[in-house]
Amino acid sequence: MAGAADAQVGSLERLVMPGPVASAHADVEAMCSDCHAPFARSEQNALCLDCHEDIARDLATNAGFHGKEPTISGLECSACHTEHEGRDADILGLDEASFDHSLSNFPLIGKHLELMCVDCHAEEHATYHAAETQCSACHAEDDVHRGNLGDACADCHAETAWTDTHFDHEATADYALTGKHAELTCTSCHVDEVYEETPATCFGCHADDDSHAGTNGTECQDCHGTRNWEDTSFDHFVRTGFALAGGHGGLTCESCHEGNKLTVQTPTECVACHRDDDAHLGVNGVVCNDCHRVTEWLDVTFDHGRDTEFALRGTHAGLMCADCHVEPVAVAVPSTLCFDCHAEDDPHAGQLGAACDACHADTQTAWPEGVRFDHDLASFPLLGKHDVLVCEDCHATPAFHDAGGQCVDCHAEDDVHERRLGSDCALCHNPNDWLAWVFDHDAQTDFALTGAHDGLTCHACHREPAVDAIVLDTTCAACHRSDDVHEGEFGQNCARCHTTEAFLDLKELQ
Template sequence: MARRLNIIGLVIGTALLLLASPVRADTLEKLVMPGPVTAAHQKVENECAKCHAPFNKGDQKSLCIACHDKVGADIKAGRGFHGRDSAARSRECRTCHSDHKGRAFDIVGLNKEAFDHGSTNFKLSGAHATAVCAACHAPGRKFRDAPNRCVDCHENRDVHKGNLGRDCISCHTPEAWRKAAFDHAKTKFPLTGAHAKVQCSACHPSARYKETPLACISCHGLSDVHQGVFGGKCDQCHSAASWKTAKFDHAKTDFPLRGRHGALACALCHTPAMKSAKLASGCVDCHKADDVHKGTNGTVCRDCHGEVSWKTVSFNHDKDTKFPLRGGHKKAVCTDCHKQDPKKVRLQATCASCHGDADPHKGQLGTACAACHGETAWTDQVRFDHDMSGFPLLGLHVGAPCEACHMTAAYKDAGVGCTDCHLAEDAHKGALGPSCANCHNPNGWAFWRFDHGAETDFALQGGHENLACDACHRPGTEPQKLADACISCHAGDDIHNGRFGARCERCHGVDNFKKVRIKR
């Protein structure tokens, strides 16, 4: 016991001496090191803290993973040997990898004969199970970094030269490289009918598979009896089961076959001379010679004719045109409006286009005849709202017959001024101008009104209010040009003989001329 204490004291004393001396700090680490580390760890041999946590053996694994981060990532992701093996995930690293046993010590400790490759991401099967390790694991390269793609090892033996990509296992297996299995149904071109019996090389020469064209015409171009007229989509009519047995659903085209068309032979429309697969689908393209209208009714024959029989015509003027037939138009025959060989296909829908010659107004009231006339009869129930014109009818005008103002059927030329009709009744002989409505109203010529204050610049006040009009507006004078100066009417009453000027209102008022006020 005493000897043991002495040894411990000696070690502690030596350590204290070393710490107090200028000797390098790693001397103590070398002193307590159990042995040299493996060659892979030689660079950190003097840094014990890189691998050992002070006074804590349990934390050593985290230090290992800190350096071997790829292994740590495998454990975390559950991949690779360390991630897939339960012991490698749960135990401390030192359980399998111990150190301080010399530079040449194999710290990995891999038993190649007993190693289960199934614990890795690449399970060995077929020919891979008999391959030597060095065939895939090159010297100086970590086992976990060995490639696992087919092309990494077999690229030089790829007869397809990369044209089929790098997913070799879609056709080849590790059991036998030459026995390739390929499911053509998983491609863009499943093999059906006669294609299933064709040799691969018939379509894929020189192992060039990936860029093989898929269009029928790329293989069958020379056997196309249509010489390309119908395009390259042969499968619209032909099938892979039998090239000669053709079927075609005309209903899927822009021209479904109905009526008489369904019984016609293909060659009747699709002639050998045609240069395009797409025929024109207009009726006149085939029936132009049968058109008795000579093109005047356009090219849409089916508006009237059907496909069952050309002569059976159906046409609803009310639904098929913008001019429904009503009243007298129902009794008219087609040629009354649609003359033989008309210059225009579309007739004008205005009354004047047919009834222009019968217009007594000579076009002065426009072409909207329906505003007054009806379709039942031209002369019955003629309606016209004079209020919608430029001359609404008021007072006595309402009961006046049309011809009292409209001397002829050319109604538009009738004047709207009072003097256009009442000139002979003008008692003023034109002295007050043509605007009779300023005083008179349509209810009666004798009912007149005139507000001198509102209509003129000379309001009547005082003695002027009761004067007769002709007291100022004498015959022969123009009423609009009367002067408003006192002297223009009262010159004969001026006892001053003009000595005080023409401004009488400075002294005299309009109530009484004799009442004088003198402004000082």
């Protein structure tokens, strides 16, 4: 009886079918029970998902459009997908222009955003859900590796551009691409796109570049870096105990290591390489670094002031060793006395002795510069206008000792007194100004100028040149003999009666 009832229900459903189903369901159009439970709408979704297993998985795992779109949960399938509207009806209801692909299992980024739906969802795919998500499914013909690296293209390539790669060579292959290696293409090392058993040692690729021809082994990285072949990282000091400093730093290995054989012990003594450069011809020994630097041969470290008792200053500092050391230092040591080297330069002809440094400084760059002679310590201090004179104004020759110490020695032609006041000009005159003279006759002589004497000129009494000291007779008669109306009758002591105010002014006799 049950079978008959079911048949009646099926016949009834076909009789009430509202219209033809879409072409996708045409094969099951006559089997209503595949999609409908008799008079039970609540079982409708379960029947849809029995056939659409991929949608069922998405809903169960919250994947794909049906699993991610929040508004779908709890809806009947028929709410979006209406059937029985004819063979050509669009029961999918998909608006390709507004569809949010990020709700699918394959968000569109990079170049994929520029594609049309049909570029990936081709006719051979029965449903949109059937489109492949593996790169190789679409890009197999673009694979320059010809499948040798598998189908996980996204491990290296980005969706912005096929050539935009992000493969981490160090993390994936345990071989960091640094220096020049980072600029290479994959096929530079992986010939013919073969990625297995690629050599990881320098020598595996650079055997032909080895200028040492294998004599230094195969561990190239001990000396060379990846930046360039010539840029070596070999620490010569750490590895050999011989630092490559100064001029040595710019040399090639072959400059010292003959035949580029680094394993052969190379001498470290300077003279071993520089014997032909030794201007001393060996007389100063073989320890060149006592004097010379490694920066350049002529840059010496020998400190003459520290290592000898004669510091090189001024012009001396610019001299060559051979300028003073006319014989090797092992044979003779030059004198340190100025006069021993500069006797021929002495303009004083030896009159001032051999202690040149008493006046001349060795810090100067020329012989006459920087003279530090203090004339005030000599017998003739330079005062007044004498202080601004140059040596030659008084010293006619560089002998200096030939200059006199008396004013008259220089100023004889300036003596308006013509020696009548002697040769000691300083009694009246001072070095500040020739005409600014001061002489106190009363204090500086035994003959006070009083009365009419006070208005006389010097030459009124001092009429004859004085050779040395001034000696004048101070008696009245010495000057006034011709004025004596007494004709000597009362002697020569005129002052008994007369005063210096006037000859006729007589004293009152007591």
